[in-house]
Amino acid sequence: MILEADVCIVGAGPGGALLGYLLAKNNLSTIVLEQHETYDKEFRGEHLNAEGEEVLRAFGLYEKVEEEGLLLMDRVEYWQRGEVLKTVWPAAGEKHVGIHVPQRNLLSVLFRESERFSNHQLMMGTKVTEIMLNENGSVTGIKAKKGDQPITIKSSVVIGADGRFSTVRKLAQIPFSTVNHGYDLLWAKIPSPLGWEPTIRQALVDDHQFALFTQAGGFVQIGWNIEEGSFPRLKKQSFVPFINQVTATFPELTTSVNQHIQSWNDFILLKVHSCKCETWVMDGLAIMGDAAHTMSPTGAFGINAALVDAKVLSEVLVEALVHGDASAEQLKKYELHRRTWVEAQQKQQLIREANFKEAFVVPVLS
Known part of the structure; x- marks a missing residue:
């Protein structure tokens, strides 16, 4: 042809x-x-x-x-020990801090x-x-x-x-x-719990950036930064301690996380x-x-x-x-x-x- x-x-x-x-x-x-x-x-x-x-x-x-x-995202929140440490609202004249x-x-x-x-x-x-x-x-x-x-x-x-x-x-x-950034990223998506607001939430989990992006359609996307090249090593370790840190930081996600993220295989790896x-x-x-x-x-x-x-x-x-x-x-x-x-x-x-x-x-x- x-x-x-x-x-x-x-x-x-x-x-x-x-x-x-x-x-x-x-x-x-x-x-x-x-x-x-x-x-x-x-x-x-x-x-x-x-x-x-x-x-x-x-x-x-x-x-x-x-x-x-x-x-439309209402705000960006920074969380620590289960509480909001800092909130970023839309700038004057703007209606959101981002759009999914x-x-x-x-x-x-x-x-x-x-x-x-x-x-x-x-x-x-x-x-x-x-x-x-x-x-x-x-x-x-x-x-x-x-x-x-x-x-x-x-x-x-x-x-x-x-x-x-x-x-x-x-x-x-x-x-x-190519510039390596010193970290890789694990992605996962779970249903959002009842009452979850359209926010972007940031936290530190195991001293690494952990982000939650509210998505249209009733979902939350999880992005977890890990040390570059560390995923093969992580997969050999127990999944439980990590997931416990996540639910301790965001208790509202406990049910959804436990139902939809049950092993390392439920994450998608992005080499950054x-x-x-x-x-x-x-x-x-x-x-x-x-x-x-x-x-x-x-x-x-x-x-x-x-x-x-x-x-x-x-x-x-x-x-x-x-x-x-x-x-x-x-x-x-x-x-x-x-x-x-x-x-x-x-x-x-x-x-x-x-x-x-x-x-x-x-x-x-x-």
């Missing part, structure tokens, strides 16, 4: 899906590839901040996602809106295998497989929106450096790192989101950074293709616009992680 499009996007997460919608809306033929067969799966980075919310509102998408289901948006809800809106355009095509269960280059070294498309069927897509630009272990980045041989790429663009190609700048979970910047990337990159691509110029020089406008902000956030994440314990030293009333 041979297809053609102005832009081929590899990866249909929030960033790639939004970019596909924006390009199709601007009359560019767009093909979006996703290696998974469905987007109805578990995600972990699902909290919008002001930047992500602003992007969705700018394109009239926020209200549609709101209809699908989201949840199930990614399946966000993606369903983006795909549904994209379907209105005949120049947009979504191909699930399709994995990129090769980047095509011309004699000058410019990217001219990709080769992929949908099951056993080989597919060739010729395009003016290829976009890598395929996450922290980006295949596009690897195939394009874009150099990058951030990355910095030497470049985000080359002739006929750009990478975005985690493919270009993997973030740590701190501050929930990842999904928001990807959405802003999509907005900026869409504007650059429209200009590039109107003038028939998909050179690295033209695409670099996107990178120059975004790189300074992204790298500042990555540095801020490291600072926040290093100073997290200071929030529990002296009680602060607010």
